[in-house]
Amino acid sequence: MDLDAIEVFVKVVQAGSLSNAARLLNMPKTTVSAKLAALEKRLGASLIYRTTRKLHVTEAGEKYFHHCANAVREMELGEAALQSSQGTPTGLLKVTAPVDIGHAVLPHVTRAYLAKYPDVTIELLISNQIADLVGGGVDLAIRAGMLKDSSLIAKRFIDLRANLWASPSYIKEFRKFTHPKDLVMASFVGRKGVDVLRLTDGKSEVDVPVVSRVIADDLETIKALTILGEGVGWLPDFLSADAVDAGTLVPVLPQWKWKGGGAFYFVYAGQKYASPKVQAFIQTALDVVSSGMPNFSF
Template sequence: MDLNEIMIFVKVVQAGSFNQAAKLLGMPNSTVSAKVSALEKRLGVTLLHRTTRKLQITQAGQAFFNRSLTALQELQGAEAEVTLNQGEPQGILRLTAPSVFGSTLLPEVISQYLEKYPKITVDLIFADRVVDLISEGVDLAIRAGELQDSTLIAKKIGVSYFAPFASAAYLKKNGTPIHPKDLRSHKCLQFAPLGRDKWELVNKNKNKISVSLVGKVIADDLHVIKDFALNGEGIALLPTFLCEMETKKNRLVRILPEWRSDVRNIHFVYPPQKFPAPKFQAFMDIALDVLKNRLKETEL
């Protein structure tokens, strides 16, 4: 039995292609293909049908994959259990998060993590798409909002919400809104994923209001929207954690303080594992400690 062949076969099925599996494993594509062919020869059965367009697993291949995946997970769990308290965390931690979290919330966490555990390397994927943790070999994700994949484990970090902000210069020139309906007469900077035509706001009494907007700037990047607000180009609906530094320096002012967007939960998300690796658990411990105040649930 060659466990390396089995591990490579499992990764090919998870990744959906030989090319993607080779990238994840850091191997030449030819090596991955040869290992799977050797496994099929040893077993005397076809596990995968290869075509130019797609990879199709056979019935025998599916059965072998299911049992092999369980066995590999047990081996990984056994290794983690044995090494859980043996020395400091080390190795590579692969982490993914939306770009706005990556540039705003994670630098402090990662700095503390690497300072405490110098044998760790952090491999970051900042992406606004939903990264497939299994097929892309990612240890841990940070995600906002409702979670779709029920097979993953989720641990709540905190919450986030959007609120309206503007520069002092803009407000001095154009006046300060005192009710959401006043936004209709202001230049509003719109973050496209939240809606191009309106903002949905809620107050402490759970009253909701939908405000139709006529904006001059629409973008799908929150940092761009914030920069326009800082330059006095209008009012922006932004995550409060993204504006902490600017509000402390009075470069941005939160307006309509009794109104905000709906609250969104922020979670750590990761594949099920009986014994989390030390590098994994150590990162979550530091992140939870650093982020608890930045993503805490507050009343309006």
């Protein structure tokens, strides 16, 4: 059994092309192609077929991949366990995060990380889609909320703080809000799935129904529409900070705070060990956020 060929097959599927897999594996494309062909010959089955534009996985290839991806991941975790006490971060680090926190945080963390560890190449996957860490060969994810997959390991990153914001023009046109009950008449730029917001002034709590004229699943879009005066927006403090500083957003009912809670977590696959490059990235992110980003909290 040629384990190298199996790893090549897994990386080709994960990378989506022979060229991308060759870069990940640091080997010539011709070698990748040859190992893949040899594996198919040994198995007596076609795993992948290629058109002029795209690579496709056959039905047999799909079945084989799901078994092999876990095996390759376990081998990588074994190497990580061995290297964790003796290795310096090297190689490719693949990190995924939601769009909003990805834009706000990851550029700062990535820059600081690369300055410390020049032998690492970082691939950032910024998307609101939940990536398959094992199947996609992803080393580390930043995710909101608690884990549903018990095979993954989570480490708390930052707490989520959020409040209600509006543009100065919206406040001027539709009056100043003095109590949460006034928000019944407000138009919200809402987020999908958020129908009620609980506010507190430290003494009492009020549930505010969210009646939205516009609903979006992307906080940057909600922020932009709120700045344009389309309505009241519920936004995390880390996302609204620059607009507040610029005077394009003002707090709505600043004495009333969002009662909800939440946090972002580092998530990685494995039983116990994170590789040195993952451990170093987590620590760098914690250091960057704690030292220079006041709109986040632990």
